[in-house]
Amino acid sequence: MSxxxxxxxxxxxxxxxxxxxxxxxxxxxxxxxxxxxxALGWQMSEIYRPDAPEQVPPVQAGDLPDMxxxxxxxxxxxxxxxxxAGISKLSEAISLAGLAIPDAQDFADSLAKLAGAERxxxxxxxxxxxxxxxxxxxxxxGKAYSLGLAIADATRFPANYHVELQSSRVSVLAAxxxxxxxxxxxxxxRAVAHSIERWxxxxxxxxxxGEASExxxxxxxxxxxxxxxxxxxxxxxxxxxxxxxxxxxAGEESLKNAGALARRFLRHYLWACLGALALLIAGIVVIxxxxxxxxxxxGAVAILAGLGFGWKTIGTSLGAAAxxxxxxxxxxxxxxxxxxxxxPSQLIPPSDHK
Numbered sequence: 001m002s003x004x005x006x007x008x009x010x011x012x013x014x015x016x017x018x019x020x021x022x023x024x025x026x027x028x029x030x031x032x033x034x035x036x037x038x039a040l041g042w043q044m045s046e047i048y049r050p051d052a053p054e055q056v057p058p059v060q061a062g063d064l065p066d067m068x069x070x071x072x073x074x075x076x077x078x079x080x081x082x083x084x085a086g087i088s089k090l091s092e093a094i095s096l097a098g099l100a101i102p103d104a105q106d107f108a109d110s111l112a113k114l115a116g117a118e119r120x121x122x123x124x125x126x127x128x129x130x131x132x133x134x135x136x137x138x139x140x141x142g143k144a145y146s147l148g149l150a151i152a153d154a155t156r157f158p159a160n161y162h163v164e165l166q167s168s169r170v171s172v173l174a175a176x177x178x179x180x181x182x183x184x185x186x187x188x189x190r191a192v193a194h195s196i197e198r199w200x201x202x203x204x205x206x207x208x209x210g211e212a213s214e215x216x217x218x219x220x221x222x223x224x225x226x227x228x229x230x231x232x233x234x235x236x237x238x239x240x241x242x243x244x245x246x247x248x249x250a251g252e253e254s255l256k257n258a259g260a261l262a263r264r265f266l267r268h269y270l271w272a273c274l275g276a277l278a279l280l281i282a283g284i285v286v287i288x289x290x291x292x293x294x295x296x297x298x299g300a301v302a303i304l305a306g307l308g309f310g311w312k313t314i315g316t317s318l319g320a321a322a323x324x325x326x327x328x329x330x331x332x333x334x335x336x337x338x339x340x341x342x343x344p345s346q347l348i349p350p351s352d353h354k
Contacts, residue, residue: 032234033093034183037134037141039233040086041148044130045156047079048123080108090134090141097137102130140183147176148229151196155225158218165203170196177232187238187331188231191338196228198347220344227342238338246341250333 084104091101107126114122127149135142150173154164163169174193181189199221206214230236340348 030185030234031140031183033090033138034140034144034180035185035232035234036086036089037144038148038184039229039235040083040090040130040134041145041150042152042229042233043079043082043086043148044123044127044145045149045152047076047083048120048127049153049156050076050079080104080111084108087130090137093141094133094137099133099136102126102133140180143176144180144183147173147180148232151225151228151232154196155221155228158221161203161218161221165196165200167200167204170200184232185234185237187334187338190332190335191238191342192228192231194335194339195224195343198343198349199224202347217344217346224342224344231342238342239334241338241341242334243341246337250330250337253333253336254329 087102087104094101107122111119111122131142131145134145150169154161154169154173157164174197177184177189177193177196202217206217227236227241231238231241
């Protein structure tokens, strides 16, 4: 027996369209070259302005030094090798654009002979050439490279936060991050953009942020920058930052938004509901007043027609609507919980807590 037009059609339609939408969403793969260009910009910032040297843990006799035991000279050499590796990974795209690949090996060799202002000037010239090359190759690569450089500058030296986190500057960075949303790993860009905007809001008036004082918040800025870098560069998946409770929260938020959508939908299709209700009432009246079996059958048919008309119309339309919004609703909910997980809780206003 066919169940077409029954209430189960709504659930079936929703399930089918949700699956179809998930398949469509899977086609929006990120572009690893954009993440690589972003990491390249960050690396250039570290080479241009190295972090202050830390006290190096001693190496035990006979042991090889690990990463925590390398000195500033070792890290400078690693940074230049990373720069060379990043450019090599993007060399195919640069060549296809008909452009010359910047020679990072020759640059590293010449840089080793320079110091002070000469070294800084050589780095600046190489940076400008690299930025121009990436931008000409693919505008997204140039934007991602500039973004990596800017976020590194904004977070690696916390004492400069008054300048680096100004709203005028951060609004540009957040716009760049959102522009590259489809190229960055899923759920990274919107969460990071919202997070950096929260930092900017705090930086605008740290003394008016309740318990979030400068002394409490600033130690989080450098680790925060490294976390942003790991998410946008693809080093760490945004969903790996989440806990089980975060998925439950995202699910609740998705259902809440889906319920709001359904209410709007039903208001939009009020005429269909009223039509079904009219047929239902007419069928009941016929059954009540009819004195012959034919009249009762006619009333029953009217009732079934009303139910079928209403559920068929609503189920089909709701299923089509679900195909368009189910995945975006879930994605937006995940973006939101990632933002709240990666941002210090002291910076998140009560309105953002779920």
